[in-house]
Amino acid sequence: MGPVPLDDLDEQIVAHLIRDARASYAEIGTGVGLSAPAVKRRVDRLRGTGVIKGFTARIDPHALGWTTEALVEVYCEPRTTPAALLKCLERHPEVVRAETVTGKADAVVRLLAADVRHLETVLERIRLESVVRETHSTVVLSRLLERPGNG
Amino acid sequence: MGPVPLDDLDEQIVAHLIRDARASYAEIGTGVGLSAPAVKRRVDRLRGTGVIKGFTARIDPHALGWTTEALVEVYCEPRTTPAALLKCLERHPEVVRAETVTGKADAVVRLLAADVRHLETVLERIRLESVVRETHSTVVLSRLLERPGNG
DNA sequence: ATTGAAAAAATATAGTT
DNA sequence: AACTATATTTTTTCAAT
Numbered sequence: 419m420g421p422v423p424l425d426d427l428d429e430q431i432v433a434h435l436i437r438d439a440r441a442s443y444a445e446i447g448t449g450v451g452l453s454a455p456a457v458k459r460r461v462d463r464l465r466g467t468g469v470i471k472g473f474t475a476r477i478d479p480h481a482l483g484w485t486t487e488a489l490v491e492v493y494c495e496p497r498t499t500p501a502a503l504l505k506c507l508e509r510h511p512e513v514v515r516a517e518t519v520t521g522k523a524d525a526v527v528r529l530l531a532a533d534v535r536h537l538e539t540v541l542e543r544i545r546l547e548s549v550v551r552e553t554h555s556t557v558v559l560s561r562l563l564e565r566p567g568n569g
Numbered sequence: 570m571g572p573v574p575l576d577d578l579d580e581q582i583v584a585h586l587i588r589d590a591r592a593s594y595a596e597i598g599t600g601v602g603l604s605a606p607a608v609k610r611r612v613d614r615l616r617g618t619g620v621i622k623g624f625t626a627r628i629d630p631h632a633l634g635w636t637t638e639a640l641v642e643v644y645c646e647p648r649t650t651p652a653a654l655l656k657c658l659e660r661h662p663e664v665v666r667a668e669t670v671t672g673k674a675d676a677v678v679r680l681l682a683a684d685v686r687h688l689e690t691v692l693e694r695i696r697l698e699s700v701v702r703e704t705h706s707t708v709v710l711s712r713l714l715e716r717p718g719n720g
Numbered sequence: 721a722t723t724g725a726a727a728a729a730a731t732a733t734a735g736t737t
Numbered sequence: 738a739a740c741t742a743t744a745t746t747t748t749t750t751c752a753a754t
Contacts, residue, residue, distance in 0.1 A: 421634030432626065439590040439624035442730060454731075456739050469632045473590035474717040476622040477583065483572030484719075489670065489677060504713045515720045518710040519640065526640060526707070530719050556672040562655045563667040566625040568635075568681050569720075593747060605748070607722055 422467045427452065431460055432470065436567035439473040476566060479530055486531045486557065490541070491523035492516075493552035498524070506547045512540045523554065573618045578603065582611055583621065587718035590624040627717060630681055637682045637708065641692070642674035643667075644703035649675070657698045663691045674705065 424432065430450045434441055443454040443461070450457070464470045479487070494503060500518055503525060507513045515528040527544075531537035537557075545553055575583065581601045585592055594605040594612070601608070615621045630638070645654060651669055654676060658664045666679040678695075682688035688708075696704055 422632050424633065432628065435626035436628065437623075437625070439626050444730065453740055455733085455741090458731075459738085467632060468629050471627040471629050472588075472717075473624060473626055474588070475583065475586035475590050475624055477587065477718045478619050478622050479719050481573050481618060481620045482575065487668075500711065500713060507714055513714060514716050515712075516714040517638075517712045519707045520710060521707040523707075525713065526709075528720070556670045556674070556677070558677075559669040559671060560651065561666075561668045562651060562676065563658055563664060565665050566623075567628045568630050569666045569679070594749095595747065604723060606724090606750085609748075610721080 422469050424464075424469070428460060428464060428469075431457060432464065432567075435461070435470065435473070484530050484532050486533050486537045488529045488531070488537055488541075488555050488557050490527045490529055490544070490556075491554040492525040492527055492544075492550055493522070493554075494524040494549050495551050498549045502549050506549050507544075510540060510544060512536075513544075573620050575615075575620070579611060579615065579620075582608060583615065583718075586612070586621065586624070635681050635683050637684050637688045639680045639682070639688055639692075639706050639708050641678045641680055641695070641707075642705040643676040643678055643695075643701055644673070644705075645675040645700050646702050649700045653700050657700050658695075661691060661695060663687075680706075 427450055431446055434446045434449060443457040446452075447454045447457045452460075461470070465472075479485075492503070503518075504516070507516050507525075507527060512529050512531055513527055514530045516525055518525050529537060529540055531540055534557075537555075541553060541555060544550055578601055582597055585597045585600055594608040597603075598605045598608045603611075612621070616623075630636075643654070654669075655667070658667050658676075658678060663680050663682055664678055665681045667676055669676050680688060680691055682691055685708075688706075692704060692706060695701055
């Protein structure tokens with residue numbers, strides 16, 4: 419699982435797939451000066467080595483009426499394992515992302531809720547979890563910048 | 570720009586595309602009991618209404634040797650507009666995401682760096698920006714949970 | 721708004737340099 | 738490791754219900 423070296427062609431192919439994951443191999447090939455089968459071989463290899471984890475649709479939650487996002491610092495009870503925290507968090511569908519962090523908090527959790535009222539109920543639900551000691555929330559006002567792929 | 574209502578079929582199609590953005594229309598159609606053209610029409614409509622913003626490849630930064638992620642609270646100089654902050658942040662390719670937030674900080678920025686040394690140089694660069702007054706960083710230890718699509 | 725059929729395009733799998 | 742050619746699959750278009 420060491421660092422996988424990408425040549426210029428791989429980088430261009432990855433960049434193209436980040437921009438448009440449904441681009442045809444032929445289209446990508448035109449851009450990088452490769453035939454469609456050659457592009458496919460490289461994409462297969464990039465998936466095999468784990469560089470490309472998969473392809474996903476980017477959804478606009480606002481268009482669906484999910485207007486409220488929050489970043490929540492979660493403080494856990496002593497001796498809570500990451501696995502236990504994960505098991506607890508994945509019970510809540512509003513949790514869109516969670517990662518353990520350095521600092522006072524144990525994890526930062528991203529929540530997506532329909533509105534502030536919904537957000538409040540989610541936070542209540544999460545604070546009821548036995549492994550959660552405390553939560554500090556900040557509400558997201560607007561997305562300034564988003565670079566897909568890693569974002 | 571009001572909330573777009575999705576019926577069950579739309580929801581299933583969106584869910585399928587979040588799981589695999591390169592799935593063929595025929596494959597999606599088999600899952601939801603629709604013909605390929607019918608699926609395509611719905612996907613086109615979902616793109617038109619902005620529900621689907623696009624399709625992207627999910628990259629594993631670790632596989633590429635980008636091992637260090639950080640969440641940075643950015644405190645701006647008084648009267649800094651979001652537009653000015655954006656203009657400043659997009660100059661730094663390590664900024665993967667940025668959003669304005671409630672609370673003491675003005676924005677939360679996600680950074681992706683090759684290593685801690687690289688992270689340090691990025692933070693120095695950002696702190697040199699005239700609109701930035703202060704930064705509080707926390708380093709990401711591990712991704713616990715990630716639900717693609719909105720994540 | 722979906723279906724079905726036909727045309728066009730893209731993909732997978734060869735074999736070749 | 739990449740190209741060309743070919744068989745197969747998929748996408749797209751269009752007419753019809």
